[in-house]
Amino acid sequence: MAERVPIKFDKHYLYAELTDCLHRYALLYPDFLTLESIGKSHEGREVWAATITNKATGNEGDKPALYVDANIHAGEVTGGAAALYLIDYLLTNYSVKREIKELLDTRTFYILPRINPDGVELYLTTPKLLRSSVRPYPDFRQHEDPPGLCEEDFNHDGQILRMRLRDDRRGAWRADYEDARLMVERSPLDTMGPFYHLFSEGVVRDHLGNLVEKVELPFPLVPTKYGLDLNRNFPSGYSPLTAGSGPFPLSEPETRNQVEFVNKHKNIAGVILYHTWGGVLFRPHSTIPDKDFAGEDIALYEAVGKLGTDTTGYPVVCCYGDVFSGVFDDWCFEQLGLLAYTPELWDPIGRAAPDMKVDPLQRKSKADWRKMELKLLQWSDRELWGEGFVPWHEVEHPQFGKVELGGWRVKECRQNAPLHLLKSECHRMTLFSLAYARALPEVQIDEIKVEKLAENMFSVHAVVSNHSYLSTNITEQAKKQRAVRADIVRLDYPPQVELINSEHQYEIGHLQGYHAGQQVWYYHAAPPQKGMARVRWNLRTAGSGAEVTVTLVSQRGGTRRQTVTLY
Numbered sequence: 001m002a003e004r005v006p007i008k009f010d011k012h013y014l015y016a017e018l019t020d021c022l023h024r025y026a027l028l029y030p031d032f033l034t035l036e037s038i039g040k041s042h043e044g045r046e047v048w049a050a051t052i053t054n055k056a057t058g059n060e061g062d063k064p065a066l067y068v069d070a071n072i073h074a075g076e077v078t079g080g081a082a083a084l085y086l087i088d089y090l091l092t093n094y095s096v097k098r099e100i101k102e103l104l105d106t107r108t109f110y111i112l113p114r115i116n117p118d119g120v121e122l123y124l125t126t127p128k129l130l131r132s133s134v135r136p137y138p139d140f141r142q143h144e145d146p147p148g149l150c151e152e153d154f155n156h157d158g159q160i161l162r163m164r165l166r167d168d169r170r171g172a173w174r175a176d177y178e179d180a181r182l183m184v185e186r187s188p189l190d191t192m193g194p195f196y197h198l199f200s201e202g203v204v205r206d207h208l209g210n211l212v213e214k215v216e217l218p219f220p221l222v223p224t225k226y227g228l229d230l231n232r233n234f235p236s237g238y239s240p241l242t243a244g245s246g247p248f249p250l251s252e253p254e255t256r257n258q259v260e261f262v263n264k265h266k267n268i269a270g271v272i273l274y275h276t277w278g279g280v281l282f283r284p285h286s287t288i289p290d291k292d293f294a295g296e297d298i299a300l301y302e303a304v305g306k307l308g309t310d311t312t313g314y315p316v317v318c319c320y321g322d323v324f325s326g327v328f329d330d331w332c333f334e335q336l337g338l339l340a341y342t343p344e345l346w347d348p349i350g351r352a353a354p355d356m357k358v359d360p361l362q363r364k365s366k367a368d369w370r371k372m373e374l375k376l377l378q379w380s381d382r383e384l385w386g387e388g389f390v391p392w393h394e395v396e397h398p399q400f401g402k403v404e405l406g407g408w409r410v411k412e413c414r415q416n417a418p419l420h421l422l423k424s425e426c427h428r429m430t431l432f433s434l435a436y437a438r439a440l441p442e443v444q445i446d447e448i449k450v451e452k453l454a455e456n457m458f459s460v461h462a463v464v465s466n467h468s469y470l471s472t473n474i475t476e477q478a479k480k481q482r483a484v485r486a487d488i489v490r491l492d493y494p495p496q497v498e499l500i501n502s503e504h505q506y507e508i509g510h511l512q513g514y515h516a517g518q519q520v521w522y523y524h525a526a527p528p529q530k531g532m533a534r535v536r537w538n539l540r541t542a543g544s545g546a547e548v549t550v551t552l553v554s555q556r557g558g559t560r561r562q563t564v565t566l567y
Contacts, residue, residue: 003028004092009085009423012077012124012416015045015117021084022048022113029091031055032104038112039257042135045117047257052090053108054101062559064440065108065267068433069258070274072230072328074119074130078345078416078425079274083113085426086433099434106558107437110265116230116254127153127160129410130226131244133252141225145209148220152202155395155405162407164196164392165400167217171195181389181406182373185366196404204399215399229324230254231275236334237287237325245326258328262336269440269474269556271332271340272433277415279347279357280317281308281432284333284340286325290318294476297337303515304339304439304470311431313350314343337478339470343432345425346417352379380413388413441513441557442468443487446532448550448564457500458539458566464489464552465532466511472557473510487511487554489535496542497566508533511557541566 005024013021026035032054037046053060068086070079090109093100114120118134128151136142153160164173164183173196176182186195197217204212204219229244230252238249250256262268275282283301290298305316319327319342329340350357353375356368364372380388392406408414417425447463464487466472478484490505512531539548544567552560 005088007084007088009081009426010419012081013084014124015114015121018080018084018114018117019046019048022050022087025050025087025091032091032094033087034060038261039253041116041118041254042133042252043118045121047112047115047117047254049261050087050111050113051108052087052104052111054094054104057105058559060108061265061267063106063108063267064269064442064554064556064558065110065265066270066272066433066437066440067110067112067262067265067268068272068274069112069115071113071117071120072115072254072258072273073132073275074116074123074134075411075415076274076276076345077120077123078276078422080113080120081422082274082345082426082429083111085423086430087111087113089427089430099438103434103437106442107440108267109437110261110268112258112261115258119226122226123411127158128226129160130224131228132226132230133228133254134226135228135252136225137227137244137246139247141227144207145205145225146220146222147204147206147212148222149199149202149204150222151200151224154201154203154398159390159409159411160201161390161405163199163201163397164404164406165199166194166196166404168193168195170217171197173198176370176374179374179377181377181391182370184370201405203397211398228252231328232324232326234259234326234328234331236330237285237327239325242325249326255328259331262332266555267558268338269470270436271329271338272436273329273340273342274429275342275344276417277346277348278344279312279314279350280344281305281312281314282317282319282329282342282344284319284327284330286319286321286327286330288334289320294480297475297477300470300475300515301339304436305341307435307439308341308343308432311435312343312428314347316341333475333477335481336483337473337475337481339474341436343429345429346415348376348379348414351383352376384413384418388418439469439513441466441470441472441474441511441554443472443511443552443554443557443560445550445552445560445562448562450564450566452567453538456541456543458541460491460537460539460548460550460564460566462489462535462550463532464508464511464535464560466513466554466557468557469513469515471510471512471516471531472554474556479510484510484555487533487552487557489533490551490553491537491548492551493539493548494546497546497548498540500538500540502537502539506535508535511554539566 034051070083232245235249332340449461451459486507
């Protein structure tokens with residue numbers, strides 16, 4: 001197709017621009033993309049979902065589907081860019097790359113590039129940093145703000161940096177002796193200043209929001225009013241004591257949108273949730289240890305996750321023991337038995353200090369933290385021409401007089417990939433999504449044989465199987481939760497055909513993928529792979545020439561139909 005959506009992957013799009021891009025894709029690729037709103041955000045913005053498949057080869061609901069979403073967290077805009085990149089890659093490469101053609105002919109992609117449009121809009125249009133929703137939380141913050149130091153870009157340079165106030169007697173921080181840009185904790189042996197108090201850039205306001213005329217230390221620090229964390233608002237592992245979890249599970253429209261969409265689309269067989277940052281592929285469960293799940297499921301998590309490690313370089317990390325819970329990937333696995341991954345895109349530590357890359361859930365020592373920060377500063381100087389960090393510089397504060405501002409440009413290089421590296425980050429994540437989609441179950445009718453038993457008497461034999469890696473139930477957890485129905489093979493026939501000693505429809509359990517045949521059993525033969533089934537119908541007809549249709553229905557493996565004539 002000559003015309004293409006004029007999209008770039010060295011910028012982040014505002015909501016109106018994103019909406020325009022998605023509608024352009026729908027207009028240019030009507031045979032592949034359907035765009036719909038799955039609901040509204042807190043501020044009333046439509047949350048868009050792109051359904052992508054080759055419509056000529058079947059309905060989207062009759063194909064196994066990969067669900068991808070991004071930007072439940074406002075500032076993690078690299079994830080949103082990667083989701084948009086996946087949409088573009090699928091649509092523009094159908095006629096170019098054989099593997100894309102095969103995927104869109106046999107699978108469906110549900111891609112939701114911006115779950116939380118309100119938060120992203122605030123993040124992209126203001127200097128503010130926020131976790132998720134713009135709804136003030138706790139609820140009392142809707143009506144009042146406590147007095148104290150409020151984060152604010154008081155010098156109007158478009159960013160909120162760190163602010164240091166010199167106090168040689170009581171200051172708890174000093175500049176690092178090796179690199180003065182880095183602030184480190186003062187030790188009891190540090191007796192020669194300068195020493196500093198360290199804050200976020202801001203001003204001190206009273207409970208009415210007015211600037212306080214006379215400011216003296218100490219003063220309280222006012223936490224952000226954007227205290228919600230939408231990815232702590234899901235039922236699995238939900239706790240009201242978890243920071244930002246909201247008043248009750250699914251209290252927010254954005255999280256309800258996600259759960260309702262996944263529940264509605266029963267053909268979803270895999271889940272990837274794009275986040276930043278950290279360079280890992282998180283997998284469930286946050287609050288339930290691996291030993292409480294089927295061993296096969298944990299092995300499968302690692303095996304499919306290796307596809308992501310091979311394409312991104314990011315290791316698979318179980319998030320058990322994380323202090324946070326109530327996350328979406330936990331719910332997808334615990335309730336539906338779906339293998340859900342949360343890739344943390346963008347890996348500054350892996351680039352700057354690969355020797356220090358460890359399990360992100362492990363707490364770093366102060367010495368390791370200092371070493372890592374020094375290497376990040378060196379990386380910024382080397383790879384970002386020093387633009388990742390704003391050197392400390394003196395400015396006039398409206399209340400404190402002379403202060404110094406400085407620190408990381410968090411939005412541009414720590415939380416998200418620098419713009420000149422954004423496309424490559426999007427591409428490597430797309431490769432994982434494509435590999436995961438390839439692993440989804442794919443059922444087929446391999447053979448139909450019609451045998452004439454006597455005059456007007458026939459037998460129809462069918463062989464059905466799963467040609468792909470994952471089983472049609474995906475996990476044992478799915479069977480335990482009864483989240484997926486058994487695969488079905490049925491025969492549809494005209495009125496002049498009569499069944500004899502046969503069932504119209506057979507439940508054949510779940511067709512295993514070839515991963516099941518790769519398990520190693522020591523000292524014993526491996527158990528037979530149950531990826532194939534044979535069914536048979538005996539029929540009486542009023543005469544030859546009648547047509548009958550064999551239909552294979554797998555909730556997560558697809559639907560196949562084949563018609564034969566009785567001769």
